[in-house]
Amino acid sequence: MERLVENGFDFLRKAVDDLNDYPKFSIIHFHAAVELFLKARLMDEHWSLVISQRQEPDWEKFISGNFQSVSLDGAAERLEKVARSGLTKQELQSFREVTKHRNKAVHFFHEAHSEEENRGKLLSIVKQQLTAWYFLHQLLIRRWEGIFAKWSESIAEIDKKLRSLHPYLQITYEQIQPEIEKRKLKGENFCSCPSCGFESQQDESDKKVVYEAKCLVCSLTEKKLKLECPECSHEVVFTNEGFGRCENCGKNFEPEELAGELIDSGAAHIAFQDGDDSWDLGNCSDCDGYHTVVRTDDESYVCTSCFLSLEHLKWCGWCNEPNTGDMEHSSWAGCSHCDGRAGWEKDD
Ligand SMILES: [Zn+2]
Ligand SMILES: [Zn+2]
Ligand SMILES: [Zn+2]
Ligand SMILES: [Zn+2]
DSSP, X not given: OHHHHHHHXXXXXXXXXXXXXXXXXXXXXXXXXXXXXXXXXXXXXXXXXXXXXXXXXXXXXXXXXXXXXXXXXXXXXXXXXXXXXXXXHHHHHHHHHHHHHHHHHHHHTTSOOOHHHHHHHHHHHHHHHHHHHHHHHHIIIIITHHHXXXXXXXXXXXXXXXXXXXXXXXXXXXXXXXXXXXXXXXXXXXXXXXXXXXXXXEEOOXXXXXXXXXXXXXXXXXXXXXXXXXXXXXXXXXXXXXXXXXXXXOOEEOHHHHHHHHSXXXXXXXXXXXXXXXXXXXBOTTTOOSSOEEEOTTXXXXXXXXXXXXXXXXXXXXXXOEESSOOXXXXXXXXXXXXXXXXXXXXX
16 A cells, blocks of 8 residues: 555656646546555555456455556445545546546547647646645545545645646636626625635625535636524535534534524424425435435525535435435335335335
8 A cells, every 4th residue: 555655646746747748648647646546545445445346356466466456436436335435526526537638638649739729738637637636635634634644745745746837727817817807896706716726716605505616717616605603603614515613613513503504493393383394304315414405595405414405305205204316216215214115025
């Protein structure tokens, strides 16, 4: 595992160094690095997880390097199901982009292109690498901190190196700045983007609604939600998930509590007395959240754990609880939170 991680850092360094002169290699190296870090995380769980689903794990072959390794999607699935530390949709999406780019790049740079086209290509590579790095960085220093802590110096060094690509994004920023100014005059808000650092992330001031905050420079999109802290009335911002902290008084929030804050308890109470079940707390098939889905003031539903938002919910035909998933066959097959009739008959 040590070797995997060290190689990962080597590839990242090369990805930055090669960017200008050998953009094709930069993409390939970056892609290799992302895969290595995911594999290192799997390896920390068990060595056999690194081997492709299509092969029987064999230690002898493994140590001699004679094996096919797991694909990105395969790795993501094992992180979720085996390591119980899966990637979020956004993380996976961003890493998939890297893979897609890698496959395309191999062809693109074989062909002859104009200077301008190459320049545009370069810019899109930088954007994508910075976004993917933003997610990878978060994984390494937060979710998987315990495993990668001893490389914190290398992580910081790479972070600095990738940030040095910032001037590339400056070009994009300058191009869209007039548009941002115009939109600000119309009353739109922009705040500083956590990935690229420019004041280019679209923001909303409405509270208690989940919105997509997209950065016009680097395209990072985050789901955000704002709330007035029930203890001190200060504004609390949640990003991509229902775990958050009030910067002012230090109060910590979890999805369950956020659900309580979001639900309009007056309306829910009246509905309950009328036998209206549309305000019942729902379960989330996307993140397995139990009773994390609430109906909000604007008649839509949001999962306070993963911030999935939906217009409608379906009711499970077996347990009769609302769920974000497709409930078509739920009477028989159940939902994310019950085993349906099939499970019940099996137990009998
Ligand atoms: Zn950005
Ligand atoms: Zn507070
Ligand atoms: Zn959810
Ligand atoms: Zn059910």
